[in-house]
Amino acid sequence: MTLFRLDASIRTHDSASREIADIIEEEWLAARPGDTVASRHIGVETLPATAWAAAVTGGMTPEPDRTAEQREAVALAAALVDELIAADAVLFGVPLYNYGVSQHFKTYIDLVCADPRAAGERFLGGKPVVLATVRGGAYGPGTPREGWDHSTPYLRRIIADHWGADLTVVEREFTLVGVNPALDSFKDQAAQMQAGALESAHRAGRALGALPSPV
Secondary structure (H helix, E strand, O other): OEEEEEEOOOOOOOOHHHHHHHHHHHHHHHHOOOOEEEEEEOOOOOOOOOHHHHHHHHHOOOHHHOOHHHHHHHHHHHHHHHHHHHOOEEEEEOOEEOOEEOHHHHHHHHHHHHOHHHOOOOOOOOOEEEEEEEOOOOOOOOOOOOOOOOOHHHHHHHHHHHOOOEEEEEEEOOOOOOOOHHHHHHHHHHHHHHHHHHHHHHHHHHHHHOOOOOO
16 A cells, blocks of 8 residues: 655754654554655755646647747646545645745645646545645644644545545644743643644554555
């Protein structure tokens, strides 16, 4: 079986979303040591910002008439969908940036949706997907930033409702505590949030590892 992992963090070290995703991957491999983990890191190896427009226009253009840019973009969109379809389970590591979806992951979503196989709804058909998402501040009920997380609800809508995945979300907040001195008074609360998120990551990884192998 294959786990497909995609990371959208712009950080290669000390990334909170990668910490969670690493645990999930480790649990998968502990349960399935002979299986495959395919990966893509769009936060570092970025997708071209202009590829979505080229994929959309290319999809509406007869193949012989496509420009080289359109052909490349259509092929890229197809490759991204191939990765999702070929995997038995999917792991996304996506941080909140500036109160919204990472631009890298938004480009990814747009390109996936440009492929005809993903144009309709629920093309993932109940495939297990874990979303590991982190937020630097706190956005829960009663906090000053309640309602400012414009990423997680959108990702739930796309991955679960539109793509049709069986989605599990592992979340961690206050990742900037210990980085931003203005948040030092929240150290105990942040530590509890981190511990809870890491335990949730272990549970999510074990659940993926327990998936039955296809007959």
